[in-house]
Amino acid sequence: MSNRNSILPDKTIVLVGLMGSGKTAIGRSLANRTGRVFVDSDDEVRRHTGTSIAEMFAHDGEEAFRKEERRIIISLLNNSPHVLATGGGAFLDPCTRKHILSKAISVWLHANLRALLDRVHVTSDRPLLRHGNPQNIMQQLMNERYPIYAKANLTVKTSDRSQTWVVDKVFDMLTKEYRSLTTGKA
Numbered sequence: 001m002s003n004r005n006s007i008l009p010d011k012t013i014v015l016v017g018l019m020g021s022g023k024t025a026i027g028r029s030l031a032n033r034t035g036r037v038f039v040d041s042d043d044e045v046r047r048h049t050g051t052s053i054a055e056m057f058a059h060d061g062e063e064a065f066r067k068e069e070r071r072i073i074i075s076l077l078n079n080s081p082h083v084l085a086t087g088g089g090a091f092l093d094p095c096t097r098k099h100i101l102s103k104a105i106s107v108w109l110h111a112n113l114r115a116l117l118d119r120v121h122v123t124s125d126r127p128l129l130r131h132g133n134p135q136n137i138m139q140q141l142m143n144e145r146y147p148i149y150a151k152a153n154l155t156v157k158t159s160d161r162s163q164t165w166v167v168d169k170v171f172d173m174l175t176k177e178y179r180s181l182t183t184g185k186a
Helices: 023-034 041-049 053-060 062-077 094-103 113-119 134-149 163-183
Strands: 012-016 038-040 083-085 104-110 154-157
Touching: 012 023, 012 062, 012 094, 023 038, 023 083, 023 163, 038 041, 041 053, 041 062, 041 083, 053 062, 062 083, 062 094, 094 104, 104 134, 104 163, 113 134, 154 163
Parallel strands: 012 083, 012 104, 038 083, 104 154
Antiparallel strands: none
């Protein structure tokens, strides 16, 4: 069997997008498809701090959470190539985004409002949706964040698409990106 990684860029694949865009589910499947390790930055923050993200937001504030998230993502980007799912706000931080864009290939999993709301459950894991109308909050987040997510290297629209389709699309785009980088043509 051929090495699936030999046809991919020798960089970490970083998934960005709003909560509900599929970063964790797609990331796990993509890691399986590529033979790479999957890492979720939110899980790593929880592991390193010993507390939930909701607790960090409540006790220390979003700024403290973002600082820890940035530290962990920068550290992860120095590891061997893997698939990294980031929290919805990680790519918004200019320092984190700069490191992702310079050391990895970023993929924005773009979803429309209906798809996001269908996928997201208002739980304690989603501190940004805890106070107010989730649809209004999500629309505001889309308005603020989508122009920044658009700076990612690749964009895949995930609305109304199966997980398998999205993973295949990301994989195809990554292999095309690799051919472009190594041969100068797509």
